[in-house]
Amino acid sequence: MALATPEGYRALSENTVADYLAGLPDIAARLGGTAADWSVTEVGDGNLNLVFIVEGPDGSVCAKQSLPYVRLVGEGWPMPLERAFFEHSCLTEHGAHVGRLIPEIYNYDPLLFAIVMERLSPHIIMRQGMIRAVRYPHFAEHISTYLARSLFFTSDLALAAREKKRKMKVFCDNTELCNITEDLIFTDPYREHERNRWTSPQLDGIAGSFRQDAELKVAVSRLKLKFMSSAEALLHGDLHTGSVMVTEEDSRVIDPEFAFFGPMGFDIGAVIGNLLLNYFSQDGHATVDESREDYQDWVLKTTEQVWTEFARKFLALWSDGAAGDAYPHDLFADAAGVEALELERQAYLRRLFADTIGFGAAKMIRRILGLAHNIDLEWIEDPDRRAACETRCLTLARDMMVNTSDFRSIADVTAAARAVRGEG
Amino acid sequence: MALATPEGYRALSENTVADYLAGLPDIAARLGGTAADWSVTEVGDGNLNLVFIVEGPDGSVCAKQSLPYVRLVGEGWPMPLERAFFEHSCLTEHGAHVGRLIPEIYNYDPLLFAIVMERLSPHIIMRQGMIRAVRYPHFAEHISTYLARSLFFTSDLALAAREKKRKMKVFCDNTELCNITEDLIFTDPYREHERNRWTSPQLDGIAGSFRQDAELKVAVSRLKLKFMSSAEALLHGDLHTGSVMVTEEDSRVIDPEFAFFGPMGFDIGAVIGNLLLNYFSQDGHATVDESREDYQDWVLKTTEQVWTEFARKFLALWSDGAAGDAYPHDLFADAAGVEALELERQAYLRRLFADTIGFGAAKMIRRILGLAHNIDLEWIEDPDRRAACETRCLTLARDMMVNTSDFRSIADVTAAARAVRGEG
Numbered sequence: 001m002a003l004a005t006p007e008g009y010r011a012l013s014e015n016t017v018a019d020y021l022a023g024l025p026d027i028a029a030r031l032g033g034t035a036a037d038w039s040v041t042e043v044g045d046g047n048l049n050l051v052f053i054v055e056g057p058d059g060s061v062c063a064k065q066s067l068p069y070v071r072l073v074g075e076g077w078p079m080p081l082e083r084a085f086f087e088h089s090c091l092t093e094h095g096a097h098v099g100r101l102i103p104e105i106y107n108y109d110p111l112l113f114a115i116v117m118e119r120l121s122p123h124i125i126m127r128q129g130m131i132r133a134v135r136y137p138h139f140a141e142h143i144s145t146y147l148a149r150s151l152f153f154t155s156d157l158a159l160a161a162r163e164k165k166r167k168m169k170v171f172c173d174n175t176e177l178c179n180i181t182e183d184l185i186f187t188d189p190y191r192e193h194e195r196n197r198w199t200s201p202q203l204d205g206i207a208g209s210f211r212q213d214a215e216l217k218v219a220v221s222r223l224k225l226k227f228m229s230s231a232e233a234l235l236h237g238d239l240h241t242g243s244v245m246v247t248e249e250d251s252r253v254i255d256p257e258f259a260f261f262g263p264m265g266f267d268i269g270a271v272i273g274n275l276l277l278n279y280f281s282q283d284g285h286a287t288v289d290e291s292r293e294d295y296q297d298w299v300l301k302t303t304e305q306v307w308t309e310f311a312r313k314f315l316a317l318w319s320d321g322a323a324g325d326a327y328p329h330d331l332f333a334d335a336a337g338v339e340a341l342e343l344e345r346q347a348y349l350r351r352l353f354a355d356t357i358g359f360g361a362a363k364m365i366r367r368i369l370g371l372a373h374n375i376d377l378e379w380i381e382d383p384d385r386r387a388a389c390e391t392r393c394l395t396l397a398r399d400m401m402v403n404t405s406d407f408r409s410i411a412d413v414t415a416a417a418r419a420v421r422g423e424g
Numbered sequence: 425m426a427l428a429t430p431e432g433y434r435a436l437s438e439n440t441v442a443d444y445l446a447g448l449p450d451i452a453a454r455l456g457g458t459a460a461d462w463s464v465t466e467v468g469d470g471n472l473n474l475v476f477i478v479e480g481p482d483g484s485v486c487a488k489q490s491l492p493y494v495r496l497v498g499e500g501w502p503m504p505l506e507r508a509f510f511e512h513s514c515l516t517e518h519g520a521h522v523g524r525l526i527p528e529i530y531n532y533d534p535l536l537f538a539i540v541m542e543r544l545s546p547h548i549i550m551r552q553g554m555i556r557a558v559r560y561p562h563f564a565e566h567i568s569t570y571l572a573r574s575l576f577f578t579s580d581l582a583l584a585a586r587e588k589k590r591k592m593k594v595f596c597d598n599t600e601l602c603n604i605t606e607d608l609i610f611t612d613p614y615r616e617h618e619r620n621r622w623t624s625p626q627l628d629g630i631a632g633s634f635r636q637d638a639e640l641k642v643a644v645s646r647l648k649l650k651f652m653s654s655a656e657a658l659l660h661g662d663l664h665t666g667s668v669m670v671t672e673e674d675s676r677v678i679d680p681e682f683a684f685f686g687p688m689g690f691d692i693g694a695v696i697g698n699l700l701l702n703y704f705s706q707d708g709h710a711t712v713d714e715s716r717e718d719y720q721d722w723v724l725k726t727t728e729q730v731w732t733e734f735a736r737k738f739l740a741l742w743s744d745g746a747a748g749d750a751y752p753h754d755l756f757a758d759a760a761g762v763e764a765l766e767l768e769r770q771a772y773l774r775r776l777f778a779d780t781i782g783f784g785a786a787k788m789i790r791r792i793l794g795l796a797h798n799i800d801l802e803w804i805e806d807p808d809r810r811a812a813c814e815t816r817c818l819t820l821a822r823d824m825m826v827n828t829s830d831f832r833s834i835a836d837v838t839a840a841a842r843a844v845r846g847e848g
Binding site: 155156161162164165166168169172173175176178179182187190191212214215217218221222224225228229230231232325326327328330331332334336337339340341343344 | 579580585586588589590592593596597599600602603606611614615636638639641642645646648649652653654655656749750751752754755756758760761763764765767768
């Protein structure tokens, strides 16, 4: 292997992972039998890491290991092994607050940069279900709880400043993965770069116009600065619908390897941006026999619920038990204080909503004009049809990013989405 | 000593500091002769640290050492020795950009938490000069350069994100000193606390009204949240007129032990708030024989120059050579981009001005209603006269903090100061 790795590190394989797990007594007991009885399948979808599903007579586990490079690209794009450390650290921090909304963690191995965790079954990646128009009636409820609790409890509203700085310090080292976001989301789609791609020639015009759109470039750069300098809470950092595993009853957030202390709106916007992207993509999946209109209604309704439920839960946490150093309790104990603080909470949520709209838009644009695309759109085979969906998506996203203050509520966003699509 | 200290640490004294410096060849050479020839004077003004001036036949140095507690209070208020480390780290980071606007550093001793640096002579603490109505015609020029360069070059506008995070991580540990600011500046003056004191009974009424002023408490809490979560640049953290040593020709910023990555407006506001505080205090120092009107004019003119020169220099740095990851260069290379970025720089400065006004107000209030007062006001012996000055100061500060957006320019601030004082 050309890339240097720390002593003791070796990449696991389908042949070696069972022996490795046999050395972890708790895991071995969970699987039952002996290593010889276990079946191993590598299921990493190929982007970054190795992911093994290991099944034994009594149970199964999932083992995820960092490689020292981006698996999709190879050794030409090195990537720090430590991303497993940050993923595990974030799962631990968030896990204390979100319970079963993330997988249970069984083991972390700092030498192999490997996490052994609950195997989620029969869960699938949410995006795959959404492309087939599967509804997840509890998703908005689950993800809004995840967002409200993970963000609130790692913010200055809930933590003492020294405690927050102690946690923040750990994630200051996750710079390589933050850099990927800074480049791929906030920069590359707005300039010529060899990593960019789009449906061509159909989108050549709009891609070119975005690269020359000074107003848009200022707006995305302002968001980028906020991403880099606003340490509000411990973010998942990559919270799209490919980072959620679901059944119709259950939702689990996975893969927080991009975790760092950043602006809350980035995580919330990621969810909302990816839902909107799916909404527009449905026109490429609809057939004469299968209209997707009802599903699109469901997607927009879910989008609305994600924000409204997030806001309601976040406000409730803040009102009920905030013990952080921000807005200290004893300053607002009298009647006037209670009332003023409640107005300030509303103002805080309005600022956070604006961030959410902006970051959501950035997430939509990068999936169409940047390096990494979503299968919601990629799986539309006809390029003209795909480009039509993508153009609508870009049109709304530009409006969200440049005219953010025009969107006063999440209903304004879904109404704008319908209008762009030509609905009523 | 009741407080545990790391192995190797010992507090220096007038009797031992010469022998200590004799063991540092560069310092010994600078002083000339031998330890027996050196005279030592302890000059720490008693708040936090030990400060020795050591004079030899060929030169002199200043040695500053942390004690494990607040010297003013004693062992009952422990304080981490590491503040010397943060001071030295900040001096090193800022020093690369501000040159002779800080003292030259000769040595840092991580065991003794001691910094040996240039002895500034015949400099005095600026506040002491201002109380005597001494003008510093170059101060606005010097401090605006210090602010513009120290803040710009440690921000995302000048640094690559990974470089900034690497620096930021170091200062994440300076939580104890940040906590002092969070408590003493942003919290205590707005609630009943045994540490608070004010000119009583004259200010009992206004102190009580501030504690019940919900609008004001929301405003200061919003600033506190920004202080805790907005990592814009490496701040000095305590930049009042007691942290500047001056002659009529020279200005040097000292004592950045509160350094951390925070909102730029906090440092700029500290300078402006302390100038305004001095402006109002002059009415307590004027006598029949000595009007301070002209000096007050000079103070307000200087206040205006600090902001306008800061803004001009900061914008020039940004326009000329910004190489940071924020607002990346190649996104704004065409004519429309150049124009849009220039408008965005103006908008950025407007946001920074609002922060500056708010933080400046917080600095003024804490010096009158909180624990640590300024000699500008404390040295006014007649409590009625002092209280009159302090009341004007509090009146302006409340307006600045609550009605921040009414102040569109620094001239609006100085005009409001004059109006509160009953001038034209």
